[in-house]
Amino acid sequence: xxxxxxxxxxxxxxxxxxxxxxxxxxxxxxxxxxxxxxxxxxxxxxxxxxxxxxxxxxxxxxxxxxxxxxxxxxxxxxxxxxxxxxxxxxxxxxxxxxxxxxxxxxxxxxxxxxxxxxxxxxxxxxxxxxxxxxxxxxxxxxxxxxxxxxxxxxxxxxxxxxxxxxxxxxxxxxxxxxxxxxxxxxxxxxxxxxxxxxxxxxxxxxxxxxxxxxxxxxxxxxxxxxxxxxxxxxxxxxxxxxxxxxxxxxxxxxxxxxxxxxxxxxxxxxxxxxxxxxxxxxxxxxxxxxxxxxxxxxx
Amino acid sequence: xxxxxxxxxxxxxxxxxxxxxxxxxxxxxxxxxxxxxxxxxxxxxxxxxxxxxxxxxxxxxxxxxxxxxxxxxxxxxxxxxxxxxxxxxxxxxxxxxxxxxxxxxxxxxxxxxxxxxxxxxxxxxxxxxxxxxxxxxxxxxxxxxxxxxxxxxxxxxxxxxxxxxxxxxxxxxxxxxxxxxxxxxxxxxxxxxxxxxxxxxxxxxxxxxxxxxxxxxxxxxxxxxxxxxxxxxxxxxxxxxxxxxxxxxxxxxxxxxxxxxxxxxxxxxxxxxxxxxxxxxxxxxxxxxxxxxxxxxxxxxxxxxxxxxxxxxxxxxxxxxxxxxxxxxxxxxxxxxxxxx
Numbered sequence: 001x002x003x004x005x006x007x008x009x010x011x012x013x014x015x016x017x018x019x020x021x022x023x024x025x026x027x028x029x030x031x032x033x034x035x036x037x038x039x040x041x042x043x044x045x046x047x048x049x050x051x052x053x054x055x056x057x058x059x060x061x062x063x064x065x066x067x068x069x070x071x072x073x074x075x076x077x078x079x080x081x082x083x084x085x086x087x088x089x090x091x092x093x094x095x096x097x098x099x100x101x102x103x104x105x106x107x108x109x110x111x112x113x114x115x116x117x118x119x120x121x122x123x124x125x126x127x128x129x130x131x132x133x134x135x136x137x138x139x140x141x142x143x144x145x146x147x148x149x150x151x152x153x154x155x156x157x158x159x160x161x162x163x164x165x166x167x168x169x170x171x172x173x174x175x176x177x178x179x180x181x182x183x184x185x186x187x188x189x190x191x192x193x194x195x196x197x198x199x200x201x202x203x204x205x206x207x208x209x210x211x212x213x214x215x216x217x218x219x220x221x222x223x224x225x226x227x228x229x230x231x232x233x234x235x236x237x238x239x240x241x242x243x244x245x246x247x248x249x250x251x252x253x254x255x256x257x258x259x260x261x262x263x264x265x266x267x268x269x270x271x272x273x274x275x276x277x278x279x280x281x282x283x284x285x286x287x288x289x290x291x292x293x294x295x296x297x298x299x
Numbered sequence: 300x301x302x303x304x305x306x307x308x309x310x311x312x313x314x315x316x317x318x319x320x321x322x323x324x325x326x327x328x329x330x331x332x333x334x335x336x337x338x339x340x341x342x343x344x345x346x347x348x349x350x351x352x353x354x355x356x357x358x359x360x361x362x363x364x365x366x367x368x369x370x371x372x373x374x375x376x377x378x379x380x381x382x383x384x385x386x387x388x389x390x391x392x393x394x395x396x397x398x399x400x401x402x403x404x405x406x407x408x409x410x411x412x413x414x415x416x417x418x419x420x421x422x423x424x425x426x427x428x429x430x431x432x433x434x435x436x437x438x439x440x441x442x443x444x445x446x447x448x449x450x451x452x453x454x455x456x457x458x459x460x461x462x463x464x465x466x467x468x469x470x471x472x473x474x475x476x477x478x479x480x481x482x483x484x485x486x487x488x489x490x491x492x493x494x495x496x497x498x499x500x501x502x503x504x505x506x507x508x509x510x511x512x513x514x515x516x517x518x519x520x521x522x523x524x525x526x527x528x529x530x531x532x533x534x535x536x537x538x539x540x541x542x543x544x545x546x547x548x549x550x551x552x553x554x555x556x557x558x559x560x561x562x563x564x565x566x567x568x569x570x571x572x573x574x575x576x577x578x579x580x581x582x583x584x585x586x587x588x589x590x591x592x593x594x595x596x597x598x599x600x601x602x603x604x605x606x607x608x609x610x611x612x613x614x615x616x617x618x619x620x621x622x623x624x625x626x627x628x629x630x631x632x633x634x635x636x637x638x639x640x
Contacts, residue, residue, distance in 0.1 A: 058623035059362055059384060078635040085638070143514040163455070165516055166502050248502035248511075249461045252637050263359040264463060265630035 045279070052272035062268050070273035079257065079274070083281075086254040090237035093175040094183075097232050098225065100176070101183035105224070106217075108184070109191030120188070123181050135174060135245050142170050142246070166248035174242040179235065183228035190224030191217075226289075234282065254278065323348045325564040328364070328372040330551070331356050333425070335584040342571045348564050356506070365390060365556060372556050373565040379550045380619040382421050383414040387621075391420040392555045398566035401573035409550060409590035412618060421552035422569055425587040427524040428616060429465060429547040430607070431540045437518040444543040445469045448519055449496045458511040458520040461503035463633035464619070464626070465547065466493055469521065472544035478617055481625040486632055494636045503637075512537065527607035528586035539607035541614040548616035550590070582608075 052070055054062045073079070108119045126134060141147045142165040149161040164170055194217065202212045240255030249256070254274070261271025323346075327334070331354040339350045353372075355361045358381035365375065365385070377385060385391050396402055402422065409423040433442050437456075442448055448457065459466070468478045470489035502511045508522040509530050520527075521542075530537035553572065555565045571577055578594035586608045589595055595603070603609055622629075 056624070058621075059366060059388070061363075061366055076631075078631065078638065082634070082638050139510075139514075143516055145515045165514075166511075244461070244504075248458075248500075248504065250497075250500065250503060250637065252634050257634060260463075260630055260634070261627075262363070263357055265627045266359060266362075266624075267627040267630070270627070 048272045048275055051269055052276045054269050056267055056269050059266060067269070070267075070269045071277070073270055074273050074277050079254075082252055082254050082257055085251070086237050089171070089175065089253060090233050092172065093179060093236045094229055094233045096172070096176050097180050097183040098229070101180055101228065102187055102221075102225075105184045105187035106191050106221075109188050109194070116192075123184050126181070131178065132241065132245075134177070135242060138170070138174055138177070138246060139165060142173070165246065166250065168247070168251075170246040171243055174246040175236055175239065178239075178242065179232040182231040182235075186227035186231065187221055187224035189227075190221040194220045230286075238278070323564070324351065325349070325373050325561050325568055326351045326353070326371060327374045327568065328353050328355065328361065329374075329376040330354060333376065333551070333585055335580055337584075338572065338577055338580055341577065341580075342568055345571065346564075346567055348567065350568070368558070371558060371560055373559040373561045374568055375554055375556060376424060376551055377554060378619075379412065379414040379552065380621045382552050382554055384621045384623075385554070385556075386415060386420050390557055392557045392559060392562060393419050394422060394555065394569075395566060398563070399570045399573065401570050404573055404575060404578075404591050404593040406590050406592050412550060413620060414550075414618065415552070421554045422573070423590040424551045424553050424572070425525075425581065425585065426548065426550045426590050427587040428541060428549075428610060428614075429460065429521060430524055430527065430610070431542055432512065432520045432522055432527040432530060432607070433538050433540070434512060434518045434536055435538050436536045442519060443540055445473050445521075446544075448521060448542075449499055451499070453519050454499045455501045456518045457500045458502040458504060458508045458517045458522070459500055460508060460521060460523070461505045463629045464622075465521075466496070466633055467629050468547055468619075469542070469544075470496070472542065472546075475544075478545075478547070479620040479622070481622045481629065483628075486628060490632060490636070493633065494639070497633075497636050524607045524610070525585055525587040528605050531605055531607055532586065539610070541610050541616070545615035545617060548618050550618060 051062050053066055053068070055065045055067045055069070057063050104123075108116055108123070111119060139146075143149075144161045144163070144165065146165070148164060152162065153159070198216060198220070199212060202216045207215065238255040238258075240253065240259050243249065243251070243253050243256060252260075258271050258274050258278075261267045261274065265271075325348050327339070327350050329352065334352070339352060343349055355364065358378050361375060361377055362381060362384070365372065366388075382391070399422070405423060409426060411418045415421045431442055431445075431448055467481070467486070467489055470492040471478045471485060473492060474488060476485055476488065501517050502508070504511060507526070508520055509526045511517045512520055512522075512530060513533070524539065527537065527539040531539060553569050555562055555569075559565055572581070573591065575591060575593035575597055578589060578591040579597040582589045582594060582598055582602065586602065586605060588608055589598070
């Protein structure tokens with residue numbers, strides 16, 4: 001207790017370097033976060049890594065004998081193909097979310113204060129309901145005797161009901177629906193900060209609408225777009241519930257394959273190896289993105 | 300004075316009651332959608348033992364939680380082949396028949412099956428089959444065998460269980476091969492059959508295959524008999540057939556883990572469930588095949604007439620045996636074929 005005034009007095013005349021470096025108190029404040037990261041990120045990843053190098057017994061339990069067999073199987077064409085397909089679905093979802101989400105985020109970001117709050121609330125309302133229940137709602141909408149087909153028949157657009165549920169179309173809808181807010185919110189954060197006078201200046205200097213967008217608005221929204229892309233792409237690639245519920249589990253994605261290893265297939269080491277390779281893929285992509293971004297800055 | 304009694308008497312009651320309550324508890328780990336809450340409430344009312352109920356949705360989940368020792372379970376509900384591994388791995392405690400006076404109610408046909416040949420570790424809970432269900436309003440021709448189901452005319456009109464071993468089993472049945480011999484040769488033979496089949500299926504769903512049938516998205520399915528029984532109860536247009544080539548029969552059992560702390564209470568719960576009146580409640584809620592002869596006498600004529608719950612005798616039915624490490628080979632095969640489309 002009596003240490004507080006003393007350190008307070010010491011902090012009264014800090015050198016410039018000291019002020020910038022985090023003191024022990026700052027680290028103390030970070031303890032919960034660091035503890036959280038160690039406990040729930042570092043330790044599980046280490047466990048996963050150890051498991052991925054082990055063998056399994058007949059129950060699929062890990063036997064602590066060193067083996068690289070699981071990593072060998074990851075590069076089996078079956079799983080490489082599934083990896084590629086999962087990346088394709090996730091990339092499509094990300095692009096679609098960007099195309100739909102950017103205008104939405106822009107409109108919200110440039111709206112008046114009162115409207116901004118209301119519109120943001122609308123983006124977040126779906127989170128009040130469980131993700132699974134919202135996905136089931138899509139089943140009710142898309143099924144053959146469902147709301148959408150009923151509506152189409154009512155306005156006699158079609159005599160035959162469309163096959164909507166259990167198709168790649170349904171999976172795409174489910175993915176875009178689930179991840180759209182994660183694209184809108186970070187872009188909104190960037191757009192909101194754009195100084196209106198910058199846009200006005202561009203207009204005054206003779207730039208057309210397209211030029212203003214590509215030379216001013218887009219570069220200034222880049223941090224939000226980058227964050228949104230990561231927030232959508234990473235979870236979308238590992239999603240398995242939507243492909244099961246809306247896709248009829250017909251085409252396995254990598255999330256389904258990993259889940260299966262821990263249950264039906266009883267092969268924990270292989271599931272762990274898939275998870276590790278998956279993680280390595282992200283780290284490499286992220287690193288490349290960072291490097292690429294920096295080089296661009298220099299140029 | 301009055302205030303003091305108000306505080307002290309309940310406190311004393313609490314203190315004295317705590318140890319007694321703690322001793323009268325039981326941890327049940329069972330399938331989701333398989334044990335009616337009314338049965339557990341009835342048990343607590345009859346014996347004073349509080350039941351903590353936790354659920355799982357696959358045998359593999361039960362296995363992994365049991366070996367991880369994550370919880371201390373007193374009664375579990377594995378299927379036959381999962382019980383077989385547990386017995387082999389010495390994870391189960393022997394049943395004490397002296398503590399189960401109602402054991403005599405069970406159908407002898409359901410006892411001493413290959414997973415527990417001496418009947419020392421398991422007590423049958425419910426049984427069922429995996430068979431064909433047809434929406435007879437949409438399909439007028441008979442569908443009696445796997446070969447009829449996986450026909451080009453049903454392309455994109457099929458729902459089947461999302462279970463790799465089931466798919467392989469059906470393929471083996473159409474080839475007249477034994478369903479519990481899973482090796483490279485058997486899988487190589489089954490491969491082209493399954494490759495053709497997965498192209499026809501619209502939905503793979505193990506959790507609620509009835510949904511796609513009820514919603515009208517498909518017309519034919521291969522599903523758990525309990526799901527088919529519920530469909531038939533909803534609408535008589537859903538007809539259930541045991542496939543002509545043979546079918547997988549499962550027997551879900553009650554067992555006590557070797558590590559259980561409340562073995563006495565566990566026996567009490569098992570015996571309570573064996574009582575005909577209680578067993579009937581389970582049949583009412585989940586219309587699988589009840590192995591309890593006395594309980595079956597209490598069922599309504601309509602429940603007994605349900606072809607999914609009580610299929611006509613004479614069908615070829617076999618239970619699964621544990622296949623150990625081959626489970627991974629099956630998973631790879633089916634994943635490969637599914638992702639090829």
